[in-house]
Amino acid sequence: MNKKIFCYVGSPRGEKSITINLARKLLTYLSHRSECIYKIYSPSELKLEKCLGCECCSKNGNCELDKVDNFDKIKNEMISSDVIILGTPVYAGTISSYLKEFIERLSLWLHIFKLAGKCGVIIATSTGNSLNETAYYLRRIMHGWGISDIYTMLIPVQTNDDLEKAEINEEINRCVEYLCSFLAGLKKPASNNYLEQYFQTLKKLYLPVRNFEHYEAKYWNENGFFELNSYKELLEILYKGK
Structure with missing residues:
Protein backbone atom coordinates (compact mmCIF):
# COMPACT_ATOMS: atom_id res chain seq x y z
CA MET A 1 0.00 0.00 0.00
CA ASN A 2 1.30 3.45 -0.92
CA LYS A 3 2.28 5.67 1.99
CA LYS A 4 0.73 9.12 2.13
CA ILE A 5 2.56 12.42 2.57
CA PHE A 6 0.80 15.67 3.48
CA CYS A 7 2.64 18.94 2.85
CA TYR A 8 1.63 22.51 3.53
CA VAL A 9 3.96 25.35 2.60
CA GLY A 10 3.04 28.78 3.92
CA SER A 11 4.32 30.77 0.97
CA PRO A 12 2.07 32.96 -1.18
CA ARG A 13 4.50 33.01 -4.13
CA GLY A 14 3.24 29.94 -5.95
CA GLU A 15 5.58 28.56 -8.60
CA LYS A 16 8.12 31.27 -7.76
CA SER A 17 8.39 30.12 -4.16
CA ILE A 18 11.77 28.70 -3.21
CA THR A 19 10.20 26.81 -0.31
CA ILE A 20 7.50 25.21 -2.47
CA ASN A 21 10.05 24.21 -5.09
CA LEU A 22 12.30 22.75 -2.39
CA ALA A 23 9.39 20.72 -1.00
CA ARG A 24 8.50 19.54 -4.51
CA LYS A 25 12.09 18.46 -5.13
CA LEU A 26 12.19 16.56 -1.83
CA LEU A 27 8.96 14.73 -2.57
CA THR A 28 9.99 13.93 -6.14
CA TYR A 29 13.20 12.36 -4.85
CA LEU A 30 11.24 10.47 -2.21
CA SER A 31 8.73 9.11 -4.74
CA HIS A 32 11.65 7.61 -6.69
CA ARG A 33 12.76 5.71 -3.58
CA SER A 34 9.49 4.81 -1.88
CA GLU A 35 5.94 4.01 -2.97
CA CYS A 36 4.11 7.08 -1.80
CA ILE A 37 1.53 9.62 -2.83
CA TYR A 38 1.72 13.25 -1.89
CA LYS A 39 0.03 16.60 -2.24
CA ILE A 40 1.58 20.02 -1.66
CA TYR A 41 -0.82 22.67 -0.43
CA SER A 42 -0.12 26.39 -0.24
CA PRO A 43 -2.14 29.58 0.30
CA SER A 44 -2.86 29.58 -3.43
CA GLU A 45 -5.03 26.45 -3.01
CA LEU A 46 -6.24 26.95 0.54
CA LYS A 47 -8.15 30.13 1.26
CA LEU A 48 -8.44 29.77 5.01
CA GLU A 49 -10.59 31.73 7.39
CA LYS A 50 -8.76 33.15 10.37
CA CYS A 51 -9.23 31.57 13.80
CA LEU A 52 -11.70 33.63 15.85
CA GLY A 53 -10.50 32.47 19.26
CA CYS A 54 -14.05 31.38 20.14
CA GLU A 55 -12.82 28.14 21.80
CA CYS A 56 -15.61 26.10 20.20
CA CYS A 57 -13.04 23.48 19.20
CA SER A 58 -11.90 23.01 22.80
CA LYS A 59 -15.42 22.95 24.19
CA ASN A 60 -17.24 20.77 21.67
CA GLY A 61 -14.60 19.55 19.21
CA ASN A 62 -15.99 21.44 16.22
CA CYS A 63 -14.82 24.51 14.35
CA GLU A 64 -17.64 26.55 12.81
CA LEU A 65 -15.22 27.88 10.21
CA ASP A 66 -14.81 24.40 8.73
CA LYS A 67 -18.27 24.84 7.22
CA VAL A 68 -17.06 27.98 5.47
CA ASP A 69 -13.73 26.88 3.96
CA ASN A 70 -13.99 23.06 4.15
CA PHE A 71 -10.89 22.83 6.31
CA ASP A 72 -12.25 19.60 7.75
CA LYS A 73 -11.18 17.91 4.49
CA ILE A 74 -7.60 19.05 5.10
CA LYS A 75 -7.77 17.75 8.66
CA ASN A 76 -8.89 14.34 7.39
CA GLU A 77 -6.04 14.30 4.88
CA MET A 78 -3.54 14.99 7.64
CA ILE A 79 -5.03 12.29 9.87
CA SER A 80 -4.82 9.72 7.07
CA SER A 81 -1.22 10.62 6.18
CA ASP A 82 1.94 8.92 7.40
CA VAL A 83 4.19 11.98 7.13
CA ILE A 84 3.38 15.64 7.81
CA ILE A 85 5.56 18.29 6.19
CA LEU A 86 5.36 21.96 7.14
CA GLY A 87 7.33 24.44 5.09
CA THR A 88 7.81 28.17 5.46
CA PRO A 89 10.00 31.01 4.32
CA VAL A 90 11.27 33.06 7.24
CA TYR A 91 9.35 36.33 7.37
CA ALA A 92 10.24 38.93 10.00
CA GLY A 93 12.23 36.38 11.97
CA THR A 94 9.63 33.62 12.17
CA ILE A 95 7.09 31.56 10.21
CA SER A 96 4.89 33.23 7.61
CA SER A 97 1.47 34.53 8.62
CA TYR A 98 -0.06 31.98 6.24
CA LEU A 99 1.45 29.06 8.13
CA LYS A 100 0.48 30.65 11.44
CA GLU A 101 -3.15 30.86 10.32
CA PHE A 102 -3.00 27.21 9.27
CA ILE A 103 -1.60 26.17 12.66
CA GLU A 104 -4.13 28.22 14.62
CA ARG A 105 -6.98 26.35 12.95
CA LEU A 106 -5.48 23.17 14.43
CA SER A 107 -5.13 24.50 17.97
CA LEU A 108 -7.32 21.74 19.39
CA TRP A 109 -4.86 19.10 18.20
CA LEU A 110 -2.18 20.63 20.42
CA HIS A 111 -4.06 19.22 23.42
CA ILE A 112 -5.06 15.74 22.20
CA PHE A 113 -1.98 14.41 20.36
CA LYS A 114 -4.10 13.97 17.23
CA LEU A 115 -1.13 13.11 15.01
CA ALA A 116 0.62 10.74 17.40
CA GLY A 117 2.81 8.17 15.68
CA LYS A 118 3.36 10.13 12.50
CA CYS A 119 6.67 11.41 11.16
CA GLY A 120 7.29 15.11 10.63
CA VAL A 121 9.49 17.25 8.41
CA ILE A 122 10.17 20.94 8.87
CA ILE A 123 11.40 22.98 5.90
CA ALA A 124 12.52 26.54 6.61
CA THR A 125 14.22 28.78 4.08
CA SER A 126 15.76 32.23 4.35
CA THR A 127 18.82 34.19 3.36
CA GLY A 128 20.26 32.94 6.64
CA ASN A 129 18.46 34.72 9.47
CA SER A 130 16.28 33.14 12.16
CA LEU A 131 16.25 29.61 10.75
CA ASN A 132 16.89 27.99 14.13
CA GLU A 133 14.29 30.12 15.89
CA THR A 134 11.70 29.27 13.25
CA ALA A 135 12.47 25.56 13.48
CA TYR A 136 12.26 25.65 17.29
CA TYR A 137 8.71 27.00 17.13
CA LEU A 138 7.61 24.46 14.53
CA ARG A 139 9.09 21.58 16.50
CA ARG A 140 7.03 22.68 19.51
CA ILE A 141 3.90 22.70 17.35
CA MET A 142 4.57 19.28 15.86
CA HIS A 143 5.36 17.81 19.28
CA GLY A 144 2.08 19.27 20.54
CA TRP A 145 0.25 17.44 17.77
CA GLY A 146 1.93 14.24 18.94
CA ILE A 147 4.64 14.00 16.28
CA SER A 148 7.80 12.84 18.03
CA ASP A 149 10.19 12.09 15.15
CA ILE A 150 10.97 15.21 13.14
CA TYR A 151 13.53 15.87 10.43
CA THR A 152 14.48 19.54 10.18
CA MET A 153 15.72 21.11 6.95
CA LEU A 154 17.16 24.59 7.50
CA ILE A 155 18.13 25.94 4.10
CA PRO A 156 19.94 29.27 3.64
CA VAL A 157 19.15 30.21 0.06
CA GLN A 158 18.94 33.27 -2.16
CA THR A 159 17.22 32.12 -5.36
CA ASN A 160 15.59 29.05 -6.88
CA ASP A 161 18.82 28.41 -8.76
CA ASP A 162 20.48 27.72 -5.41
CA LEU A 163 18.37 24.57 -5.08
CA GLU A 164 20.78 22.94 -7.53
CA LYS A 165 23.74 23.40 -5.19
CA ALA A 166 25.44 20.20 -4.07
CA GLU A 167 25.05 20.87 -0.34
CA ILE A 168 21.30 21.41 -0.69
CA ASN A 169 20.88 18.22 -2.72
CA GLU A 170 22.88 16.36 -0.08
CA GLU A 171 20.50 17.63 2.60
CA ILE A 172 17.50 16.58 0.51
CA ASN A 173 18.97 13.10 0.15
CA ARG A 174 19.57 12.86 3.91
CA CYS A 175 15.92 13.71 4.51
CA VAL A 176 14.84 11.15 1.91
CA GLU A 177 16.89 8.46 3.68
CA TYR A 178 15.26 9.39 6.97
CA LEU A 179 11.77 9.19 5.50
CA CYS A 180 12.45 5.94 3.66
CA SER A 181 13.54 4.35 6.93
CA PHE A 182 10.35 5.51 8.64
CA LEU A 183 8.02 4.52 5.80
CA ALA A 184 9.62 1.08 5.57
CA GLY A 185 8.97 0.49 9.27
CA LEU A 186 12.67 0.39 10.10
CA LYS A 187 12.36 3.43 12.33
CA LYS A 188 9.46 3.71 14.76
CA PRO A 189 8.49 6.91 16.61
CA ALA A 190 10.17 7.37 19.97
CA SER A 191 9.15 9.64 22.80
CA ASN A 192 11.33 12.46 24.14
Whole structure:
Protein backbone atom coordinates (compact mmCIF):
# COMPACT_ATOMS: atom_id res chain seq x y z
CA MET A 1 0.00 0.00 0.00
CA ASN A 2 1.30 3.45 -0.92
CA LYS A 3 2.28 5.67 1.99
CA LYS A 4 0.73 9.12 2.13
CA ILE A 5 2.56 12.42 2.57
CA PHE A 6 0.80 15.67 3.48
CA CYS A 7 2.64 18.94 2.85
CA TYR A 8 1.63 22.51 3.53
CA VAL A 9 3.96 25.35 2.60
CA GLY A 10 3.04 28.78 3.92
CA SER A 11 4.32 30.77 0.97
CA PRO A 12 2.07 32.96 -1.18
CA ARG A 13 4.50 33.01 -4.13
CA GLY A 14 3.24 29.94 -5.95
CA GLU A 15 5.58 28.56 -8.60
CA LYS A 16 8.12 31.27 -7.76
CA SER A 17 8.39 30.12 -4.16
CA ILE A 18 11.77 28.70 -3.21
CA THR A 19 10.20 26.81 -0.31
CA ILE A 20 7.50 25.21 -2.47
CA ASN A 21 10.05 24.21 -5.09
CA LEU A 22 12.30 22.75 -2.39
CA ALA A 23 9.39 20.72 -1.00
CA ARG A 24 8.50 19.54 -4.51
CA LYS A 25 12.09 18.46 -5.13
CA LEU A 26 12.19 16.56 -1.83
CA LEU A 27 8.96 14.73 -2.57
CA THR A 28 9.99 13.93 -6.14
CA TYR A 29 13.20 12.36 -4.85
CA LEU A 30 11.24 10.47 -2.21
CA SER A 31 8.73 9.11 -4.74
CA HIS A 32 11.65 7.61 -6.69
CA ARG A 33 12.76 5.71 -3.58
CA SER A 34 9.49 4.81 -1.88
CA GLU A 35 5.94 4.01 -2.97
CA CYS A 36 4.11 7.08 -1.80
CA ILE A 37 1.53 9.62 -2.83
CA TYR A 38 1.72 13.25 -1.89
CA LYS A 39 0.03 16.60 -2.24
CA ILE A 40 1.58 20.02 -1.66
CA TYR A 41 -0.82 22.67 -0.43
CA SER A 42 -0.12 26.39 -0.24
CA PRO A 43 -2.14 29.58 0.30
CA SER A 44 -2.86 29.58 -3.43
CA GLU A 45 -5.03 26.45 -3.01
CA LEU A 46 -6.24 26.95 0.54
CA LYS A 47 -8.15 30.13 1.26
CA LEU A 48 -8.44 29.77 5.01
CA GLU A 49 -10.59 31.73 7.39
CA LYS A 50 -8.76 33.15 10.37
CA CYS A 51 -9.23 31.57 13.80
CA LEU A 52 -11.70 33.63 15.85
CA GLY A 53 -10.50 32.47 19.26
CA CYS A 54 -14.05 31.38 20.14
CA GLU A 55 -12.82 28.14 21.80
CA CYS A 56 -15.61 26.10 20.20
CA CYS A 57 -13.04 23.48 19.20
CA SER A 58 -11.90 23.01 22.80
CA LYS A 59 -15.42 22.95 24.19
CA ASN A 60 -17.24 20.77 21.67
CA GLY A 61 -14.60 19.55 19.21
CA ASN A 62 -15.99 21.44 16.22
CA CYS A 63 -14.82 24.51 14.35
CA GLU A 64 -17.64 26.55 12.81
CA LEU A 65 -15.22 27.88 10.21
CA ASP A 66 -14.81 24.40 8.73
CA LYS A 67 -18.27 24.84 7.22
CA VAL A 68 -17.06 27.98 5.47
CA ASP A 69 -13.73 26.88 3.96
CA ASN A 70 -13.99 23.06 4.15
CA PHE A 71 -10.89 22.83 6.31
CA ASP A 72 -12.25 19.60 7.75
CA LYS A 73 -11.18 17.91 4.49
CA ILE A 74 -7.60 19.05 5.10
CA LYS A 75 -7.77 17.75 8.66
CA ASN A 76 -8.89 14.34 7.39
CA GLU A 77 -6.04 14.30 4.88
CA MET A 78 -3.54 14.99 7.64
CA ILE A 79 -5.03 12.29 9.87
CA SER A 80 -4.82 9.72 7.07
CA SER A 81 -1.22 10.62 6.18
CA ASP A 82 1.94 8.92 7.40
CA VAL A 83 4.19 11.98 7.13
CA ILE A 84 3.38 15.64 7.81
CA ILE A 85 5.56 18.29 6.19
CA LEU A 86 5.36 21.96 7.14
CA GLY A 87 7.33 24.44 5.09
CA THR A 88 7.81 28.17 5.46
CA PRO A 89 10.00 31.01 4.32
CA VAL A 90 11.27 33.06 7.24
CA TYR A 91 9.35 36.33 7.37
CA ALA A 92 10.24 38.93 10.00
CA GLY A 93 12.23 36.38 11.97
CA THR A 94 9.63 33.62 12.17
CA ILE A 95 7.09 31.56 10.21
CA SER A 96 4.89 33.23 7.61
CA SER A 97 1.47 34.53 8.62
CA TYR A 98 -0.06 31.98 6.24
CA LEU A 99 1.45 29.06 8.13
CA LYS A 100 0.48 30.65 11.44
CA GLU A 101 -3.15 30.86 10.32
CA PHE A 102 -3.00 27.21 9.27
CA ILE A 103 -1.60 26.17 12.66
CA GLU A 104 -4.13 28.22 14.62
CA ARG A 105 -6.98 26.35 12.95
CA LEU A 106 -5.48 23.17 14.43
CA SER A 107 -5.13 24.50 17.97
CA LEU A 108 -7.32 21.74 19.39
CA TRP A 109 -4.86 19.10 18.20
CA LEU A 110 -2.18 20.63 20.42
CA HIS A 111 -4.06 19.22 23.42
CA ILE A 112 -5.06 15.74 22.20
CA PHE A 113 -1.98 14.41 20.36
CA LYS A 114 -4.10 13.97 17.23
CA LEU A 115 -1.13 13.11 15.01
CA ALA A 116 0.62 10.74 17.40
CA GLY A 117 2.81 8.17 15.68
CA LYS A 118 3.36 10.13 12.50
CA CYS A 119 6.67 11.41 11.16
CA GLY A 120 7.29 15.11 10.63
CA VAL A 121 9.49 17.25 8.41
CA ILE A 122 10.17 20.94 8.87
CA ILE A 123 11.40 22.98 5.90
CA ALA A 124 12.52 26.54 6.61
CA THR A 125 14.22 28.78 4.08
CA SER A 126 15.76 32.23 4.35
CA THR A 127 18.82 34.19 3.36
CA GLY A 128 20.26 32.94 6.64
CA ASN A 129 18.46 34.72 9.47
CA SER A 130 16.28 33.14 12.16
CA LEU A 131 16.25 29.61 10.75
CA ASN A 132 16.89 27.99 14.13
CA GLU A 133 14.29 30.12 15.89
CA THR A 134 11.70 29.27 13.25
CA ALA A 135 12.47 25.56 13.48
CA TYR A 136 12.26 25.65 17.29
CA TYR A 137 8.71 27.00 17.13
CA LEU A 138 7.61 24.46 14.53
CA ARG A 139 9.09 21.58 16.50
CA ARG A 140 7.03 22.68 19.51
CA ILE A 141 3.90 22.70 17.35
CA MET A 142 4.57 19.28 15.86
CA HIS A 143 5.36 17.81 19.28
CA GLY A 144 2.08 19.27 20.54
CA TRP A 145 0.25 17.44 17.77
CA GLY A 146 1.93 14.24 18.94
CA ILE A 147 4.64 14.00 16.28
CA SER A 148 7.80 12.84 18.03
CA ASP A 149 10.19 12.09 15.15
CA ILE A 150 10.97 15.21 13.14
CA TYR A 151 13.53 15.87 10.43
CA THR A 152 14.48 19.54 10.18
CA MET A 153 15.72 21.11 6.95
CA LEU A 154 17.16 24.59 7.50
CA ILE A 155 18.13 25.94 4.10
CA PRO A 156 19.94 29.27 3.64
CA VAL A 157 19.15 30.21 0.06
CA GLN A 158 18.94 33.27 -2.16
CA THR A 159 17.22 32.12 -5.36
CA ASN A 160 15.59 29.05 -6.88
CA ASP A 161 18.82 28.41 -8.76
CA ASP A 162 20.48 27.72 -5.41
CA LEU A 163 18.37 24.57 -5.08
CA GLU A 164 20.78 22.94 -7.53
CA LYS A 165 23.74 23.40 -5.19
CA ALA A 166 25.44 20.20 -4.07
CA GLU A 167 25.05 20.87 -0.34
CA ILE A 168 21.30 21.41 -0.69
CA ASN A 169 20.88 18.22 -2.72
CA GLU A 170 22.88 16.36 -0.08
CA GLU A 171 20.50 17.63 2.60
CA ILE A 172 17.50 16.58 0.51
CA ASN A 173 18.97 13.10 0.15
CA ARG A 174 19.57 12.86 3.91
CA CYS A 175 15.92 13.71 4.51
CA VAL A 176 14.84 11.15 1.91
CA GLU A 177 16.89 8.46 3.68
CA TYR A 178 15.26 9.39 6.97
CA LEU A 179 11.77 9.19 5.50
CA CYS A 180 12.45 5.94 3.66
CA SER A 181 13.54 4.35 6.93
CA PHE A 182 10.35 5.51 8.64
CA LEU A 183 8.02 4.52 5.80
CA ALA A 184 9.62 1.08 5.57
CA GLY A 185 8.97 0.49 9.27
CA LEU A 186 12.67 0.39 10.10
CA LYS A 187 12.36 3.43 12.33
CA LYS A 188 9.46 3.71 14.76
CA PRO A 189 8.49 6.91 16.61
CA ALA A 190 10.17 7.37 19.97
CA SER A 191 9.15 9.64 22.80
CA ASN A 192 11.33 12.46 24.14
CA ASN A 193 11.62 14.57 27.27
CA TYR A 194 9.49 17.40 25.91
CA LEU A 195 6.60 15.11 25.01
CA GLU A 196 6.78 13.27 28.31
CA GLN A 197 6.61 16.53 30.28
CA TYR A 198 3.84 17.85 28.04
CA PHE A 199 1.84 14.64 28.45
CA GLN A 200 2.03 14.90 32.24
CA THR A 201 1.10 18.60 32.19
CA LEU A 202 -2.04 17.95 30.13
CA LYS A 203 -2.96 14.89 32.18
CA LYS A 204 -2.79 16.94 35.37
CA LEU A 205 -4.87 19.68 33.72
CA TYR A 206 -7.68 17.42 32.49
CA LEU A 207 -7.95 14.86 35.30
CA PRO A 208 -10.10 17.11 37.54
CA VAL A 209 -12.62 17.65 34.69
CA ARG A 210 -12.51 14.20 33.07
CA ASN A 211 -16.23 13.64 33.70
CA PHE A 212 -17.33 17.11 32.61
CA GLU A 213 -18.76 18.06 29.21
CA HIS A 214 -15.43 19.36 27.98
CA TYR A 215 -14.30 17.98 24.62
CA GLU A 216 -10.57 17.80 25.32
CA ALA A 217 -11.00 16.02 28.66
CA LYS A 218 -13.65 13.79 27.10
CA TYR A 219 -11.25 12.87 24.29
CA TRP A 220 -8.57 11.93 26.81
CA ASN A 221 -11.10 9.85 28.73
CA GLU A 222 -12.51 8.02 25.71
CA ASN A 223 -9.06 7.23 24.32
CA GLY A 224 -7.73 5.92 27.62
CA PHE A 225 -5.03 8.54 28.01
CA PHE A 226 -5.69 8.95 31.73
CA GLU A 227 -4.80 5.31 32.30
CA LEU A 228 -1.39 5.74 30.67
CA ASN A 229 1.69 6.62 32.70
CA SER A 230 3.66 8.16 29.85
CA TYR A 231 3.58 9.28 26.24
CA LYS A 232 5.89 6.37 25.49
CA GLU A 233 3.06 4.02 26.47
CA LEU A 234 0.74 5.77 24.03
CA LEU A 235 3.19 5.21 21.18
CA GLU A 236 3.66 1.58 22.17
CA ILE A 237 -0.10 1.02 21.98
CA LEU A 238 -0.28 2.68 18.56
CA TYR A 239 2.49 0.51 17.17
CA LYS A 240 1.58 -2.73 18.88
CA GLY A 241 1.60 -5.48 16.28
CA LYS A 242 2.94 -3.27 13.48
